[in-house]
Every structure is written in structure tokens, then in C-alpha cells.
Amino acid sequence: MSPDSSRPTEQHPVAVGDRITVNVDRPAHGGEGIAYLPDGRIVFVRGGIPGDVLRVEITKVKKRFTAARIIDVVQSSPHRVPQRCAAAARGAGCCDYGHVDPAAEDALKRAVLLDQLHRIGRLSDEDIPEVESIALEPVSGWRTRVRLGVDATGHAGTRIAGSHELLSIACMQALPGMLEGVVGPGAGRFTPGAELIVAVDSTGDRHVVESRRAARGRRTEAIQRTLEGSGVCTEKIGGHTYHLPATAFWQAHKEAPATFTAIVRSWLTDALSSDTDAVPSAPGAPVGWDLYGGAGLFAPALLDALRETSGYSDSSVISVEQSAMAGECGRSALADLPVEFRTGEVDAEVPQLPAPRAVVLDPPRTGAGADTVSAIAGARPSAVIHVGCDPATFARDIAAWSASGFRLARLAVIGAFPGTHHLEAFGLLVPDHG
Template identity: 50%
Template sequence: MAAETTDTTRLELRITRMAHGGEGIGTDPDGRVVFVAGALPGDTVAATITKAKKRWARADLLEVVEASPMRVPYACPAAAAGAGCCDFSHINPASQLDLKLDVLRGQLTALAGRSGALDGIDVDAIATQSLEPRSWWRTRVRLGVDAQGRAGVRRARSADVIASEACTQPVPGLTDGLIGEARFTPGSEVVAVMDSGTTRHVVETSRVQRGRRVEDIRTVLEGSGEVTERVHGAEFAFPATAFWQAHRAAPEAYADVIADWGAGEYSRDDAWDLYGGVGAFAPAIHAAAGARVHSVDYSPAATARTQPAFAEIPVEVHRGRVELSVDTLPAPGLVVLDPPRAGAGEAVVQAVAAAGPERVIHIGCDPATLSRDLAAWAASGYAARRILLIDAFPATHHFETIVELSPR
């Protein structure tokens, strides 16, 4: 393991590009790559090194010496106060999509390009779609609670809670009266959801390790705690803590892509919906392939009940981890998978590919793990046919990528 050092020397850096994760990248006088949170391409900044290795370093932004043309005042008060919510809200909205495209191209080229997964794909011509609205779009939010019982957004790269400022992501009314005003159990988390019927549900849960999702509702504070959502009229009901896409336009936008890209004649009568959650994409998969849909997810909250949306279409719900379930399912014609941020991983990709699907639609919310998954698909005999970047997280560095694959 390389030795790690800390250097508090003030540096002046010219930022040339954006890194995956939303940090600006500059180069110090020794040629070492330096990542600076809050810095933008075109900025000249003063920064202090906080972590240093032989080939790269991470630094805190001290001052913007010369501002990038794309820099604007923070649009989100919480982000301006240091929260990690809207880390792109100081970037001109017209520039945000281009930055995300550059990140996606870089990750695809570096991690999947040599595998053959992108043969026939022009990474400079990737299609894009931006979801509206660009603010007040988030229908569910998870707030931290500090030692005084105040709820708020977490500080960037920290468990600390900012209870003084509201974020501009939540739909109108979602966090009214919650941030900094009400009192909750110190150390807990507060989940607030505005469902399709515009009913607000507020529940208190225990806090879990970062990156993991808690599903147990400790206390229902408002509403029933049981959410109703609709995708093109298909109804889904589930606990407020179960997964659902954050942007209010995302479920239908993704379902439309699946219905379009997945449409065709298949030699098999079954299709797979992997990491399916409550099965939001199952109706679109059935419409595209005319097949029985097997929806797989490990979440008890998501899979505990038969959804109203499945009343007239053949859907079988399987509760279990994808890597342990695919070998038990009938061979599919169409596979749709929407893994978590960590990606599907080589073992899952190999297992799905071994079943020989005629078409795969892979949805990725992290460009690095998606690119590694695409390399695994290439090693298993599949190649990308088209790629779509969906900007479903405005004013943040996050985005979604949908890839269609088929056997070479």
C-alpha cells in the first residue's frame, strides 16, 4: 500500500476538468493530480492539501482566485452552507449536462473501452435527456437528526447535520416544518415522501451505515407511512422506506425507454426484472416483450405484497438476492436490471449472460461501476448497442445511464 501523507501547504491550481464524484481536477507543480471539491473547470483556486499520495492528492478549496465562466452563485441555500445535496448548484445549468457527459465518456473509455463492450458506439455522440423540473423535483428525502433533535441535510462528506437551511430539491411542501423546527429522536433519520396522490408521509427510522437503506419504520409521524405511486396509470403501494426513483418524472421516463428499446419478437416466454424493487418497470417489460415477468429484489418492504399494477399482467415476484436467484428462473428473452450504486458486479453479469438473453437493458446510476459492468458484459459475449444519459438529478453530479446490449 502506498504511503499516505498530509501536506497543509497552500497551492494555487488551475482546474482543467471535472472528476467522477463532482470534484475539480488540477495539477500541482510536481505534476501530481489534485482533486478539489467545489472547484470547476476554468477556475483558478487556492487550496490546501488534506490527503496526499505519490500520484494524486485531495485538497480543500480556500479561495476562488479567478472564477470559471460557468460559476454562478449557489442556487441551493443548504449547499451554500456546506451540505452535500446540490453540489452542482454553483454551476450554470446550461453547463451541467456537458460536465456529466464528459465524466461518462471518461469512465466508459477508461474502464470499458478496451473490453470491446463499446465496439460500434461513438462515445462522443451519446444521446442525452434532461428531466424537468430542474428544481423542486425530489419526491422523497432522508434527513439526518442531530444531537439536539433537529432534522436537516447532511454536510458534504460528513455525518454532521445542517439544520439551518433547506435544500431546493424536494417538491413543494415536502420538508415544510421539518428542517430545524420540529424535534425528533437524536441520532435517528426522518424519511419524508410526497406520493402520487400528493399525500405527505413522514416517518422516523433508526440510522444505518452510510450507503445502506433502512426499511424498518420506528414511528409514523404524518400520513399512513404507506405510499401510493403510479407509472402511466399502473398503481404501486409500499412502505415509505422502500426504494422509488427520486425525481418525480423518472419512473415514467425510464419505463418509456424500456418499452421502446425492449420492444421486439423474442423466442422465449419469460423476461427478468432484476433489482426490481416494487416492480415499477414490470408493466413496461411485459408491454415490450409480451412475456411473463420475473421481478427479483431482496427488499422485504418492496416485495411483501402483490402490487395492484400486476392484477392483469403475468408477474412473479421473487424475494432474494439477484446473485442467488437467477439460476432458479426460466431462461429470458429480455432482461432489465437496475442495480444499486455498487453495480451488478462480474458474478451477476456472468450468471445473467449464461442464461443467454436476446436483449439486455442495463440501468446504471454510477458511471464507474456501470463501466466495469459493461466490461464484464463484453467478457461474457455482449456488446452495447446504444447508450442514453438521463440527467435525473439536476444540480448534482449524479446522473443515470441506460445501455442496451445484445450478443455479439
């Protein structure tokens, strides 16, 4: 088959390097579009969106699917717009939905989540409640924390997708003015090979620090050098003030902390108030579990729901987090509340905890896993809020909840990462008494 062939056949299947024209049918997890070959195999096209007609080059061929990159947009989807991010337009891996009309993002992400719940979660339409959509504004200039690489010449920049190369161009996600003097014209020089963290806290102070570059998927909390600010961010939410190192985890979108805590408080209050079948797991004031709790962002909202629905002012929360530093930050911020912080792995701590009335868990991108879900479910909480930032692992965890006797009562997709394929999913799970 020649590189310019446009219609592969079963007698002449596609090979790496072939160029064909495809119609994108639906979105896939990871910022790709799904098209089909005449032989029925799926083609995953990075950057493709439903409605696109694309000229693509095959980059990978497997037995059941192929992958391709866009050579030319033959006919644009009605949802395609010019790339809104200057860095992504030059190949950076930051805004992989920057070419999608912001008004269309929610539908694409909702479709991806539902697909994962059907295929990986093995849920039927009847098992999935109506999806609630919550968009966070603004859709650009929303990110309060940015991690950048530093090249051999000391220039900081955003990494090119699939590469270690850097672009000294500011991403549209960053708060306005956040990267001035850091990236682009007039930028300073930094330690070659370092990771540069820029954070703007809720007081408006900017902190610029260097840390060692972490392995992929890991986070480095140690600050090697503070270049601007104190290096300690002040975050105020719900009457509480958190002091965290700039390297620590905090929700990236400036509106996310308030939105997320409001959902936890509202959903749990509603669920616990209507739980007429609840059997107290232990006498006295109820306990809540805040698992993978970080600095305890969700703990006050969980505590409010327990107090409001039980009538016990001495309700309490136990927060479990692997990072000792995050636990210390939370312990200081919530010193006036009955919140106990425990440092350790959730799997190891759960069997030692008193039975909960309600649970909030916000596991890392890899998810909680079936064993952890089973252990939590075995404690028979009346309501659980499961938070996931990856639709595939979220769906896998929801399948584990289903296998453990819980049903999905509410589901929301939150647009906490505008301009990217990432989403935040919130699921409310309750015991399936039916």
C-alpha cells in the same frame, strides 16, 4: 516549502497544508475537478469545474495524486454560478453541483461517464455509441423523498459534508413546501438520533415517519413512528397503483418513473423488433427478467415490449428482488399482469430461471459484478437494459458484458439528480454477432 508557495517543484513537492494555484482541466467522478501539478501529478479539487482557476489547500498527498480544497476562486469557469442551494452554501453535502449552471451539468456528467467507460470499462471510442442526453425537469424542487438526521435537541436537518453535524436548512432539491414545519423556522421536534423520512406521493399527500438510522450505504425499511400521513405512499404510473412504505425505495425525481419506463419500453421494442438473428431460447411465449426489480416499476414496460415484438399475449416477466416488502408491494400493484415476484439474491435466482428473451437490471450503487453479468449473459437474452447510478461501477459492469460477448448498442445519461454530481446511465446491450 512554505504554506504560501504557489508553484511546487520536483525538488520541493507539495505537502498537506500547502497552498497553490491550479487550473481545473476536466471533471472527475464524485463532484471533483481535475488539475495538475508541474510534476504531472493529478490534483482532485472538490467543487472545482473545468475553466476554474483556483487557490487551493492540499489536504491529501499520495504517490500518484493529491487532493485539495478550495480557498479562493481566482477566476471562475464560465459554467460557475452562485450556489443555488442555501443548505449547500452552508456546507451541507446535498447539492455538490449547485454552483454549476444547470445548462452545463449534462456535458460534465457525460464527460465523466465516457471517462469511466474508457478507463474502467476499457472501451474504445468505436465501442461506445453516441451518448443520448435526457434532462429531467424541474432542476430544483424535484425530490419526492428526503432523509434527514435528527440532532440531540430534536431538530431535523441535512448533514454537513463529511460530518455528522446537521444544518436546519431546507435543500433546494425538496418539492416546494415539502419540508415546511420539518426543517427551519417553526420546525417541530423529533426523536434525537432518529432518521426522519419525508415523502410526498403522486396524490400529493405528505408522509413524515421516523426510522432507526441505518449504517452508511444501507436502507432501513422499518418505520418506528408515523408523524404525518399514513406512512404508506400511493404511486401511480402507467395505469398501475403502488402502495409503498415511505421508507421504501422509489425513484426520487418526480419525473423519473415515467421517463425510465418509457425508455425501457421504447429501447426494448426497437431492439427486439430488429433482432433478425434471434434464435428462440424456448418454444412458446417469451419470458423477461426484471432483476433487482424493487416493486416492479420496469416490469410492465418489459412485458409490453415482449408482447409487441413476439405476438404472444401470454408473454410473462419474472421480477427478482432481495426485499420481501418491495416484492409484496409489486405483487399487489401488478396483480392483473403475468409478473411473478421472487424474493432472493439475483446471483442465487438467475440459474433457476427460464431462459429470457429480454432482461432489465437495475443493480444497487455497487453494481451487479462480473459473475452476475456472466451468468445473465450465459442465458443468451436478445436484449438487455442495464441501469446504473454510479458511472464507475456501471463501466465495470459494461466491461463484463463486453467480455461475455455483448456490445453496447445504445447509451443515455439521464439528469435524474439535478444540482448534484449523480447521474443515471442506461445502456442497451445486444449479442455481438460480429
